[in-house]
Each structure stands twice: as structure tokens, then as C-alpha cells.
Amino acid sequence: MKGWVLICFLPVLALAQDAQVMPASSTSFEHYVFLYSTTGLKVSTAPADALPFFVERLTSKRNDFRRDKDFVEYIFTKTHRRFLKNYIQYSSFSDLLNKGDYNCLTGTALYALLLDHFSIPYRIIETNYHIFLMAETSDGEVLLEATDPAHGFTDSKAEIEKRITTYRQNATQKDTRNKRYYYFSFDLYNVVNLDEVLGLLYYNHAVIAYNNHEWVSTIDYLEKASALYQSPRLEEFSRIVLLSIEASKLDASLKENCVKKIQSVRKRKMEMVANVSY
Template sequence: MKRLMFCVVVLFVGICHAMSQGWDLESSVFENSAEEQLFLDDPAPMDLLMALHASENVETAQLDRLIEKLDKRSKKKAYTEWFLGEVFYKAHQYVLKEYVKHSSFNDALETGVYDCVSGSAIYGLLLDRYGFEYEVIETDYHVFLLIKGEGDKTYVFESTEPRAGFIKDQEAVKQYISVFNAAVANGKAKQLAELGSVASQFTEENTIYASISLRELAGLQYYNDAVHHFNEGDIEMTYKQLAKARTIYPSERVTSLYEYIAAVQEEGKKLAGR
């Protein structure tokens, strides 16, 4: 009986610790207290998206204006194709202003600078708000969205194409998807170079075409930032970003790069100790 009570107490303490601390990450991996706070207490996807290069006060005025505009038009949401067009093009009008590789979700909110990850994240949040069924598709070098319409219809949101990125013609949709499926079938990645890459051993051996959640997309944003720092030669920052990426989204490529960087750091410590 005492053993049972002890186990229950230990389990309870463990649960309380997990609830209060969020994921088991050392404070040293966070850039600042704002980022650390966003990781606590079972964060929502938007919290995790805003955590990368977090600041105390992120300006969301443009997103708020966009949502206000779309909320009014959502009364006509039954006209699915029309309303999806409103979502796609209004987002570019109000929030997504300029494509810049390796920009963050917060960059999109504050300055309108975005990439395929942050652009897709904005769209995912909007589609959630208006009750659409959709998938975030992760490939080796790119992210886009597939939205389920009426009947068998599927639509594409390609965030990096402001004018032609809402693909609604069903043959064009099939053709767009087939490009990525062909890459998987042939074992070759399509070199769009929007998501980060560091070496063929991490990106080409296993081509990727996967449906992921917004939470996992936040992890992919950290991975992307880690690769950026790796390519800049900043191993310490690479490790910190990968630790957070792996916590949110422990995919094969995130874990592979994390283990590689951890090994590099360990070897560096051994050499420094000689």
C-alpha cells in the first residue's frame, strides 16, 4: 500500500512539474524570457510560432485588421471557393507583403516579410478560424497547404505566389501535387530551396511529402532557423534551435541534424579539454 501511495505521489509530482514547466528544456536554450514563457503551460500553435525570436510585444495590428475584414465576409463562407479566394488574397493584401527566405512568423506579423513556412502558418491559422479542413504539406524544400472543398474538390494555397498561389482548377491542382509526388517516387528532391538544407545526407536520402500540424510547422520553423545558423557557422545557436525543434517536432531530419550537431559539440569539448 505504501509503495502504491509513493508511486501515486511521484506520478502526481511529475504531472504537476510537466504542467508547470511545459517541455523539459533548459533555460539556456532560450534567447530570452519571452521565448521561454511561450513554451510553458501546453502552448497553442500560435504561441510556438511566435516563440522564434520572440519579443515582449509583437505588433499584430495588420493581422487583426485582416481578421476583422474576413470575419465580415465569412457570413458568405458557404460560397467556399469565393471565400477561400478572399482569405488567400486578403492575407497578401494585409499581412504577407514580401517573400524573404528564412524570415520568421513574427517578421510576417510586424513587417510583412515572410517565407513558405510563416506564410503557410498564417493561412493555417485563418483556415482554422473559419472551420476549413486542410493539410499542411511538408516536402524537402517547401511547405504549402491543401484545402478540402465541397465534394471531391481540393484547393492549393501556395503562399509564395501572391497572384497565382490560390490554385482552384482541379487539373492544375493535380499537376501541382504531382510535381512533389514525382520527386518522392523518383527519390529526388525538388530543389525549391525554401526550407533550409545543410548537406545531402540530411535531405536527399529520404525525400519528404508529409501532412503535418501547425504545431509541427512551428517546429519546422525552428529547424529552418537552425539550418540558417549552421550555414552561418554558429554551431551553438544551431544546437539551441534544434533542441527546441526536436521537442516540438521530432521528425527524422530534425533528429538527424540534432544528433549530428550534438556529436560535433561533444567532439569540440573533448578537443578543448586536451
Template sequence: MKRVLIILIALILVIYQGMSQDWSEGQSVFESDAEKELLLSQAQPIDLLKALHAKDEVDMKQFEKLTEKLDKKADKKHFVEWFVGEVFHKSHQYVLKNYHRHSTFNETLERGAYDCVSGSAVLGLLLDRYGFDFEIIETDFHVFVLVHDNDKTYVLESTEPLSGFIKDQDEVKDYIAVFMPRKQNQSKRDRSELAGLSDRAGEENTIYSSISLKELAGLQYYNDAILHFNEGQQGTALKQLKKAKGIYPSDRVNAFDQYLSQLESESKKLARR
């Protein structure tokens, strides 16, 4: 047992040092000490989600009210469809107030502003708290949540507070089918990989991945990098992307990293002329 513990500690140190080195090459990529502490601690998914534009203290009152309300009903969670519906609707009653693109998880906790990423994060944290079998689904331009119960699957679409809990099984299949990938050429795939979540709709699909809460935190940084790049803030975009890559080095994150690295290299060449 002691030997196993020593090996685990050694592995954690190796991972910590590797991430620290990757994120601190040259100029620091961290906005604040609070962000650095949350990212490098790698403690819980909620810490990684709170790291984007981190604050020394985040007001958790509404989220705590929500969990208190659901905790009182948790002894009936074996009525899966009913309890998952409670998770969905109470989340919108207490925390998910106003849809706003590119809202951070901290803004969701404090002001109720949310998008598909931060909204799915709240739902995912609650489903994890109560031990449900769930998936967070990443697509080209959207994120949503699936809950599995034996032969049934439920959709939790955070951006639709009234109709986003989908329980009819035919409707569930139809909803999922909309996001399933279809064959497309490489140029369309490249455009999808360099697009932000919640930015477009109606494009052909290339991405349909089941991801963890931790990986969702990486997507939050990726989305923020896209936002800053579109606003002409390439330096900030690069910093955010490094953090996204440290958490979740997916194909789309790596594609954007290669793209920005190429732009940076070309800019340096022009500057030397």
C-alpha cells in the same frame, strides 16, 4: 468527470516537465523569458509560432485587420472556393507583403516579410479559425497548404501572391505531383534531411508529410537552426534544434540532431588532445 480532469492535469504536468527537462539540460536554450513562457505554456499554435526570436509584445494590427475583414464575410464561407480565395488574397493584401527567405512569423506579422513557412502559418491559422478541412504539407524544401472540400482540393501556395491560389483540379494534381517522393539512394535522402526549407529547388523528393500548425512551429525552429549552422554558429544551431525537437521530433530534425551531436563530440575529442 472529476477523475478525468485530474488525469488530464497530471498528463499535462508530465509533458510540461519532460519538455522543460529536455530543453534545459546544461546551459539554457532559451533566448529570453518571453520565448520560454511561450514555448512551455503550450497554449495555442500561434504562441509557438511567435516564440522564435520572441518579443514581449508583437504588433498584431495588420493580422487583426485581416481577421476583421474576413469575419465580416464569414457568413458566406459555405461558398468554399470563393471564401478560401478571399483568405488567400486578403492575406497578401494585409499581411504577406514581401517574400524573404527565413523570415520569422513575428517578422511576418510586423513587417510583412514572409517565406513558405511563415506564409503557410498565416494561411493555416485563418483556415483553422473558419473551420476548414485543410492540410499543411511539408516537403524536402518547401511548405504549402491544401484545402479539401468534398471531392475538390485547392492549393494555397503562399509564395506566389498572384497565381498561388490554384483551383483548377488538373492543375492541383500537377502541382502536388511535383512534390511527391520518388525513390532515391540514402545519400540523397540524408542531404534532403539536412537541408533548410526554401533553400533549394529541383532536387529529388523524399518528404511529403501532412503536419499540424504546432509541427509547423517546430519546422520554423529547424529552419532557423539550419540558417545558423550555415552561418557557422553551431552553438546557436544546437539550441534552436533542441527546441525544434521538443515541438516536432521528425526524421529530418532527428537526423540533424544526430549530425550536430556527432560534430560536437568530435570537437570535444579534438579539444582534449
């Protein structure tokens, strides 16, 4: 099975990941920034210095706003101007912090971390090909769309309903240049937490590794993703990977090893789902 697996949030080229070493003491914010920043990297690297200074500046401005909604809009605007500069499908969270390259997953992840840091209630909502945020303020709900710098902050109930309806249609724009597309057989509209976002970051690395026929890396990333998030997309994608490896021209022994590993990932996932159901 050849071709491209399409998903809205795509990562950079996958690299084998060594064990990461967490800082000795860190806040929840620093903890997740570190984890998100080091997915796919061979060597652990500290997050960019710019982010802590940026958070300090946001903190110093918070009391200037009487309404939480206005502060959330300030976060949205300032964050986009400072970090979300270039929409690049093939970009990582580390690229976002260091180069300003982002996609809908990494941009949403950063907004979620900031809202979490400032104790503003929020929901991260995942659909088939997109992910976005809903923030709860004392002045009502607002929608944050990371890929829309001009109109990504929305507090109009009518506009929020319109956008959510569009997201739930699970449509995506095609780029047909030398690509084949796979469309999922399910309809996702899930609320995910910060750990599950980490799983999606690993999943994206698996997708790009698959598109480059890097079977070992694909399976390694799928293992990491499935340990963090039990999602229909992982089940369906692991099936695609299995069929692709079986149809590949890999060396017989390597193919056998890869098949066993992906079957183990699928079996473990089914066991975890069964245990949860029980």
C-alpha cells in the same frame, strides 16, 4: 563539415530564447500566433495589432460568400496583399506580421491559422524543401501555395495533381553564390499539424544558427524542435551538427559540452521513436 544546409523555408538569424509567457486567456488562434511570433526572440512581444483587425474584417465578409471555395480564395488573395509582400528566405513569422517579409513556411503557417480559425478543414503538407496547404471545401479541394501570389490558389484537379507531382520530386533551385548545399537522403511528404509547424519554425532557427556556426544556439533550437516534431530532417540534421562540432576548432571544454548536448538530443529522439513504435 562546413557549408550551408539548404531548405526551402529559412529563418532569420537565431537568437537565444528566454521563456515565453502566454497571455492569461487566449483563443487557439491567438495561442499559436503568439507562439509562432516569439520563436527566436529574446523578449516576448505581442503579435502585431494588424492581424486581429484583419481577421475581424474577414469575419465580417464571410456571409457574403455562398461557396466556401470562394471564401478561401478571398482569404488567400487578401492575406497575400496585406501580409505576404516580400519573399525573404531569412525571415521569421514576426517579420511576416510586422514587415511583410515571408517565406514558404511562415506564409503557409499564417494561412493554416486562418483556415483553422474559420473551421475550414485543411492539411499542411511538408516535403523536403517545401510546404503547402490543401483546403477541403464543400465544392472540392483547393491547393494554397504561399509563395505564388498570382496563381497560388488552385482548384483545378489537373493543376493540383501537376503541382503535387512537382513538389514530390523534392527538387529545389540552387543559388550557388558562395554556398554549399546539403541534399537530404529521404523523401518527405508528411501531413503536419500546428504544433509540428512550430517545431519546423524552431528547426529553421537551428539551420540559420548552424550556417553562422552558432553551435550553442543550434543545439538549443534543435532541442525545442525535436520536442514538438519527430521528423527525419531533424535526425539527419542533428547528425550533421554533431559531425560539424566534432570537426570544429571550438575550445575543448565547450566542444565536449556541445557534443554531449547534441548526443542527448539524438538519444532522446531515438527513445521517443522507440516508444511510439512499441
